[in-house]
Amino acid sequence: MSGAGPIVVVSGLSRVFDISAPLLSRLLAREPRRTLTAVDGADFAIQRGETFGLVGESGSGKSTLARMVVGLLKPTAGHVVIERVDLARSGDKAAQRAIRRRMQMIFQDPFGSLNPRWRVGDIIAEPIRAFGADEAGARLGRRATRARVGELLELVGLHPADARKFPHEFSGGQRQRIAIARAIAVHPDFIVCDEPTSALDVSIQAQILNLMRDLQDRLGLTYLIITHNLAVVRFMANRVGVMYLGRLIEIGETEALFARPRHPYTRMLLDAVPDLAMTGLPRTPVGGEPPNPIDPPPGCPFHPRCPQAIAICRTERPAFRDNVACHLA
Amino acid sequence: MTSPLLSVRDLRVEFATRKGPLVALDGVSFDIAPGEVLGVVGESGAGKSLTGLAIIGLLDPPGRIVGGEILLDGERIDHLPPAKMRNIRGRRVGIIFQDPMTSLNPLLRIGDQIAETIMAHKSLPRKEARTQAIAWLGEVGIPSPEKRIDAYPHEFSGGMRQRVVIALALCAEPALVIADEPTTALDVSVQAQIISLLKNLTRRHGAAVMLITHDMGVIAETADRVAVMYAGRIAETGEVREVVRDPLHPYTQGLMAAIPTLEVSARRLAQIPGAMPRLSAIPPGCAFAPRCPKAFARCGERPPLIAIGDRAAACWLYERTPIGADARA
Numbered sequence: 001m002s003g004a005g006p007i008v009v010v011s012g013l014s015r016v017f018d019i020s021a022p023l024l025s026r027l028l029a030r031e032p033r034r035t036l037t038a039v040d041g042a043d044f045a046i047q048r049g050e051t052f053g054l055v056g057e058s059g060s061g062k063s064t065l066a067r068m069v070v071g072l073l074k075p076t077a078g079h080v081v082i083e084r085v086d087l088a089r090s091g092d093k094a095a096q097r098a099i100r101r102r103m104q105m106i107f108q109d110p111f112g113s114l115n116p117r118w119r120v121g122d123i124i125a126e127p128i129r130a131f132g133a134d135e136a137g138a139r140l141g142r143r144a145t146r147a148r149v150g151e152l153l154e155l156v157g158l159h160p161a162d163a164r165k166f167p168h169e170f171s172g173g174q175r176q177r178i179a180i181a182r183a184i185a186v187h188p189d190f191i192v193c194d195e196p197t198s199a200l201d202v203s204i205q206a207q208i209l210n211l212m213r214d215l216q217d218r219l220g221l222t223y224l225i226i227t228h229n230l231a232v233v234r235f236m237a238n239r240v241g242v243m244y245l246g247r248l249i250e251i252g253e254t255e256a257l258f259a260r261p262r263h264p265y266t267r268m269l270l271d272a273v274p275d276l277a278m279t280g281l282p283r284t285p286v287g288g289e290p291p292n293p294i295d296p297p298p299g300c301p302f303h304p305r306c307p308q309a310i311a312i313c314r315t316e317r318p319a320f321r322d323n324v325a326c327h328l329a
Numbered sequence: 330m331t332s333p334l335l336s337v338r339d340l341r342v343e344f345a346t347r348k349g350p351l352v353a354l355d356g357v358s359f360d361i362a363p364g365e366v367l368g369v370v371g372e373s374g375a376g377k378s379l380t381g382l383a384i385i386g387l388l389d390p391p392g393r394i395v396g397g398e399i400l401l402d403g404e405r406i407d408h409l410p411p412a413k414m415r416n417i418r419g420r421r422v423g424i425i426f427q428d429p430m431t432s433l434n435p436l437l438r439i440g441d442q443i444a445e446t447i448m449a450h451k452s453l454p455r456k457e458a459r460t461q462a463i464a465w466l467g468e469v470g471i472p473s474p475e476k477r478i479d480a481y482p483h484e485f486s487g488g489m490r491q492r493v494v495i496a497l498a499l500c501a502e503p504a505l506v507i508a509d510e511p512t513t514a515l516d517v518s519v520q521a522q523i524i525s526l527l528k529n530l531t532r533r534h535g536a537a538v539m540l541i542t543h544d545m546g547v548i549a550e551t552a553d554r555v556a557v558m559y560a561g562r563i564a565e566t567g568e569v570r571e572v573v574r575d576p577l578h579p580y581t582q583g584l585m586a587a588i589p590t591l592e593v594s595a596r597r598l599a600q601i602p603g604a605m606p607r608l609s610a611i612p613p614g615c616a617f618a619p620r621c622p623k624a625f626a627r628c629g630e631r632p633p634l635i636a637i638g639d640r641a642a643a644c645w646l647y648e649r650t651p652i653g654a655d656a657r658a
Contacts, residue, residue, distance in 0.1 A: 209598055
């Protein structure tokens with residue numbers, strides 16, 4: 001880590017979705033507006049060159065948070081500041097465009113994220129055509145673009161001749177390689193990866209995770225990895241943020257967080273993962289399921305499932321202090 | 330060993346296509362003893378789900394069994410007429426699929442679905458079937474079952490729905506339950522609950538389980554024995570603890586090493602080069618040979634399952650081992 005300061009600073013970031021019924025039905029049924037707070041006041045920073053992992057179960061708001069970080073979704077409140085530019089609020093279009101080039105995204109489903117009617121070469125060349133080949137936005141001729149695409153394909157372990165093929169000619173793992181080639185085509189600094197290996201088999205997952213780490217070393221990338229798979233986070237991330245019901249409840253260095261989880265929810269998650277080391281051993285799973293985010297419990301959102309909950313947990317929401325949001329920590 | 334509850338012998342399933350038959354399962358043999366949990370693990374396309382479907386007679390055309398036999402309690406069930414097979418499904422073999430919504434009728438109250446199954450298979454009057462249905466819902470951990478029995482599937486969360494499906498699969502007290510990825514659609518904390526529920530309930534009712542999953546961690550915690558599948562064939566079978574600790578087949582070795590764990594943070598994951606062959610391009614000889622780091626001349630010929638103690642591996646490396654070299658094909 002080059003200690004050059006944070007590349008991304010997220011502060012007080014929230015997103016509320018309006019999930020009310022259509023106006024007329026709502027008036028007829030005399031229902032009030034209903035809202036869902038998908039992300040509630042998230043604060044964290046990602047340092048240059050590190051991998052920050054966000055983990056949580058479905059509905060915890062991790063994907064919504066990721067989409068706000070890359071600017072695919074406007075925050076309801078709070079800020080995402082990337083390289084000192086506030087993406088959602090800055091009026092400086094040129095600065096925004098420069099930032100957009102420097103961050104890219106890799107999605108979960110390599111079947112949905114590649115246009116089936118485009119040749120692989122065009123898919124990878126699209127960001128080059130949109131943003132130019134380097135920081136100055138230099139335009140590339142056709143031949144130079146083709147050469148660059150070939151170079152990128154080799155970088156991700158495919159063959160330059162694959163540029164002429166269509167996505168359906170590739171397996172899931174190969175498609176994810178194509179998505180990675182597209183993401184690194186315009187020399188980004190920062191890549192947001194939303195469940196990059198969840199759709200892949202374990203042996204293919206290992207190939208993709210190794211590739212992502214190699215590229216990080218070679219190109220000096222910073223990653224934000226969103227996943228529900230704790231083992232993937234353990235392998236990839238330097239620091240981890242744990243989300244529960246829209247709130248970040250614990251952030252820590254990976255080693256420390258896995259060795260000594262501080263929030264009871266983090267501990268529960270780590271205990272719940274079926275692990276090879278557990279072969280044949282009995283264990284007691286925690287009860288309950290994540291509550292409905294439309295109607296979150298008062299106080300600490302985890303208190304109904306928390307084995308250590310005390311009176312204050314039921315009434316007062318714990319502040320996020322010293323990297324953990326728990327009354328007992 | 331007592332006589333097996335389920336015995337699959339040299340099962341071969343083909344899909345007829347215009348270009349000739351595709352062999353999807355090739356010489357698959359295994360036994361399940363009464364009350365035993367057999368894990369069937371493999372990556373997508375290995376044929377694990379297909380094996381389950383073949384056993385319960387639900388192969389979709391053009392897929393069909395072209396060779397081998399399936400014995401339930403010593404009786405052949407691989408070519409029974411549909412009406413007879415319907416009697417076996419539910420009564421003697423319970424089924425749990427990945428997505429609980431596909432197993433539950435969204436238009437019927439869950440109590441009616443369970444009661445109907447009990448009535449059909451145990452010829453009980455409606456009232457008694459309903460009482461039993463309530464007891465089953467209680468047993469699978471649905472809170473206040475006498476109230477929830479009249480709820481519809483959509484009124485339950487994913488984890489609760491899977492509990493209902495488990496009740497449905499077990500309510501006719503089958504001797505064998507086939508569970509195909511029963512926890513894959515669930516969050517980790519809920520997955521742990523469902524696994525231990527399935528394990529405890531089947532043990533209490535003395536049912537054997539064929540647990541099909543891609544997740545070695547789930548198998549490691551749940552199963553007594555495991556069968557590892559690759560390209561429509563069994564690569565290795567053995568007691569779970571031994572297979573996890575000391576895999577014999579090079580494919581199993583690669584697979585185990587590729588799984589990231591919570592304990593050690595490695596710099597790189599071991600990876601198996603390439604991907605599993607498509608059905609149309611399964612290499613002659615050992616199907617794993619082109620990706621195998623230990624392949625040698627002999628691998629051009631297809632290896633039988635070679636017994637090593639009470640384990641077996643389809644690999645020439647174990648030819649002529651000192652203990653019990655009876656190569657059962």
